[in-house]
Amino acid sequence: MSAVPVFEGNERDAGVVEEICGYLTQQPPRSYFLFAGAGSGKTRTLVEVLRRLTGVTEHEKGAVLASRLRMHGRSIRVVTYTKNAVAVINGRLGVNDLVQVSTIHSFCWELIGGFDDDIREALVAVKRTQLAEMVAKAERKKNGVSDTDRRNFAEVEEEIQGYVAATTFKYHPDKSTQGPGAIQHQHVLDATAWLLHNRPTLRTILRDRHPVVLIDESQDTMKSVLDALMAVAKPEASGLTLGLLGDHRQRIYHDGHEDLPSLVPSDWATPELRMNHRSQARIVTLINTIWASQLEGRTQPATGVEQHARTEKTGGVVRVFVGATSKSKEDKALGERWCSAQMNALTGAEAWTSDAYQLLALEHKLVAVRGSFPQVFEAMLLIDKNAAAPSGSGENTGPASVRFLLNELAELQDCFSDDGSFDEFAVTEVLRRHDRLAVLPADATARAARIDELMTAIAEFGARCSDPSSTVAQVIAPVLAARMFEPDSRLQDAFDDESAPPAPPGKGEEETKQARMRRGWCALFAAPWVELRKYRRYLAGNSVLATHQVVKGSEFEHVMVVMDDEEAGGFLISYDKLLGGKDLSSTDKSNKELGKETTIDRTLRLLYVTCSRARESLALVLWSADPAAALGRIKASGWFTGDEICSVP
Numbered sequence: 001m002s003a004v005p006v007f008e009g010n011e012r013d014a015g016v017v018e019e020i021c022g023y024l025t026q027q028p029p030r031s032y033f034l035f036a037g038a039g040s041g042k043t044r045t046l047v048e049v050l051r052r053l054t055g056v057t058e059h060e061k062g063a064v065l066a067s068r069l070r071m072h073g074r075s076i077r078v079v080t081y082t083k084n085a086v087a088v089i090n091g092r093l094g095v096n097d098l099v100q101v102s103t104i105h106s107f108c109w110e111l112i113g114g115f116d117d118d119i120r121e122a123l124v125a126v127k128r129t130q131l132a133e134m135v136a137k138a139e140r141k142k143n144g145v146s147d148t149d150r151r152n153f154a155e156v157e158e159e160i161q162g163y164v165a166a167t168t169f170k171y172h173p174d175k176s177t178q179g180p181g182a183i184q185h186q187h188v189l190d191a192t193a194w195l196l197h198n199r200p201t202l203r204t205i206l207r208d209r210h211p212v213v214l215i216d217e218s219q220d221t222m223k224s225v226l227d228a229l230m231a232v233a234k235p236e237a238s239g240l241t242l243g244l245l246g247d248h249r250q251r252i253y254h255d256g257h258e259d260l261p262s263l264v265p266s267d268w269a270t271p272e273l274r275m276n277h278r279s280q281a282r283i284v285t286l287i288n289t290i291w292a293s294q295l296e297g298r299t300q301p302a303t304g305v306e307q308h309a310r311t312e313k314t315g316g317v318v319r320v321f322v323g324a325t326s327k328s329k330e331d332k333a334l335g336e337r338w339c340s341a342q343m344n345a346l347t348g349a350e351a352w353t354s355d356a357y358q359l360l361a362l363e364h365k366l367v368a369v370r371g372s373f374p375q376v377f378e379a380m381l382l383i384d385k386n387a388a389a390p391s392g393s394g395e396n397t398g399p400a401s402v403r404f405l406l407n408e409l410a411e412l413q414d415c416f417s418d419d420g421s422f423d424e425f426a427v428t429e430v431l432r433r434h435d436r437l438a439v440l441p442a443d444a445t446a447r448a449a450r451i452d453e454l455m456t457a458i459a460e461f462g463a464r465c466s467d468p469s470s471t472v473a474q475v476i477a478p479v480l481a482a483r484m485f486e487p488d489s490r491l492q493d494a495f496d497d498e499s500a501p502p503a504p505p506g507k508g509e510e511e512t513k514q515a516r517m518r519r520g521w522c523a524l525f526a527a528p529w530v531e532l533r534k535y536r537r538y539l540a541g542n543s544v545l546a547t548h549q550v551v552k553g554s555e556f557e558h559v560m561v562v563m564d565d566e567e568a569g570g571f572l573i574s575y576d577k578l579l580g581g582k583d584l585s586s587t588d589k590s591n592k593e594l595g596k597e598t599t600i601d602r603t604l605r606l607l608y609v610t611c612s613r614a615r616e617s618l619a620l621v622l623w624s625a626d627p628a629a630a631l632g633r634i635k636a637s638g639w640f641t642g643d644e645i646c647s648v649p
């Protein structure tokens, strides 16, 4: 009898790579769901498995699989959440023709792109179902179907007719496409899910190209696509083997399944990673305690492995600070500075006083307030709420209709120095990049006059940019007047429209899309120009203020999590309810009764994700409606020791 190796200490998970290789190379192969908690090194595990299965690292059964894949011209498909994750895995794996790594959008488009008749049928079917649901919902309303409902139905019908008329469909996973037949991310995912369910040929094509599909961050992967793949992986279906990697405790997007572990079929293997290689022991204990706590209003089960810190990581500093949310924004910012000074005194880490710690204010609106771009952000939300904030996947380029402000004008502004002078060569380069030199008149005199006109407008633009009191309208006026670029017609029309913004809708009142957009444009034109640059940096993920996108998969030495429901402005998340300053609402209670996801569930996961980003030290700052009550309940929670709980003066 051969002894089963027992792994302990830091090597606790050392057998998991071999375990997974066993599932994927056995006959028939076995699908699996890998519980991989925060900081458990799932990328490393994934890459090690891929190396063995493709013959890069010596492995008897892996070599057999590799030669079979090569013989049939097949490859293992890895689907990740972001382009960045694709680059990380490819970088660690090196050149490997038996593995294809991509985002879910690229994966889906590679499967369905070019099958225009099928795409059309799928999109129409999906939209028809949505329309039927909208109609049924509207008919159930107390006052029946409203005019706004009818307009919304007409919009969907128009969309359907657009699909019917399209002969070819255009899509790019990394940028938005325009014009007839252009479809966006969501359409591609919807169409793929529908086609996988309804077209056996597509299932066969998938299995023939990629007999093994491994999906990273499966807890946040679009549920319709995941369901379709899980259906394809059923033994009686096509024989596709699926490997899902994920941590349901870290689900932060609404696209994913609410309780993925409970959906894993009983014949799948469920290996587990139990180490947390990232954080010091105190932080690992805290996240274990947070996840295990039985809170009022919690519906999600506390399933998941308890993690172990590395044996040498015995330290770590955690503090929770509580202050009053009624304080002014300025006082709260000062309060946060005070907290970071305390952290500096406790840890001795200079990062806490030199702004080198990571501030996580996850709700976009709170980030906008802390990052000093609230007006621009509010306007962008009105113009296009789906594109206003950075999302976890794809490139974040903001609403399509305002890109001229975020691209061309940003580039133009970068040509100016602080003293207001500008680099003519750089300006010419910007104009050339955007094809504006090609449209200059050929006649020498007319050309010189046009160049003069442009230079005057550019100088005016620069002067207005450097005036901190300038509004967006003031800065863009000379550029639009000189027809320097070709902005989106929606922006130009909105700028030319001199009508006043409509009043915001009253409570319970419905607002037309047109009125909402007009309010958005007016708010944007009236917003300070300086906010735009900060907004742009945030969209690009370069801000010191983090977003979900930055947080996913990231780690930082020292982390401050700012929790302020008041300024976050959302209703889906409430730290004050989770940590005790506010009672649960009747909706929270009825959701719990109905077994629906509650505010507590969502907030708990978000807190879990943020806390688990820290390697060395972690400061939680709660701005509460009732600091005394919050302090009392935090003490009673047992999450923190007495000296870890502080009041912000």
Ligand SMILES: Nc1ncnc2c1ncn2[C@@H]1O[C@H](COP(=O)(O)OP(=O)(O)OP(=O)(O)O)[C@@H](O)[C@H]1O
Binding pocket: 036, 037, 038, 039, 040, 041, 042, 043, 044, 247, 250, 276, 277, 278, 552, 553, 554, 555, 612
């Ligand atoms: N076996 C290991 N030995 C030592 N360090 C490791 C090991 N695996 C991972 N690490 C380190 O632990 C940290 C966390 O790893 P990684 O970011 O891959 O985790 P993850 O599972 O993707 O976490 P999350 O889901 O929280 O983003 C990284 O700094 C990584 O270098």
